[in-house]
Amino acid sequence: MYVWNHKLSEPSEELLNQCYIVELIDPKTSPWKMKKWALEHCQSYVWMKEVPTENWSEYKYLFHFTTEADKIMFALKFK
Numbered sequence: 001m002y003v004w005n006h007k008l009s010e011p012s013e014e015l016l017n018q019c020y021i022v023e024l025i026d027p028k029t030s031p032w033k034m035k036k037w038a039l040e041h042c043q044s045y046v047w048m049k050e051v052p053t054e055n056w057s058e059y060k061y062l063f064h065f066t067t068e069a070d071k072i073m074f075a076l077k078f079k
Helices: 013-017 031-041 068-078
Strands: 020-025 045-052 059-065
Touching: 013 045, 020 068, 031 045, 031 059, 031 068, 059 068
Parallel strands: none
Antiparallel strands: 020 059, 045 059
């Protein structure tokens, strides 16, 4: 499967819809540190998306991976 180059703009919805997603709401670790960790340890990391929740004071972070193994490894590290 083609993996998006994370240094460019946001990948297409089509690619994101094919990904495994780890969803975190207001994580204890900085989202940017988690993104850096994913880039260093998960070859299938595609994208991180920040979405406001209904509360608007909280944010939901969606981390996209193309393999379930990377999704699980990331989730175990940060959930």
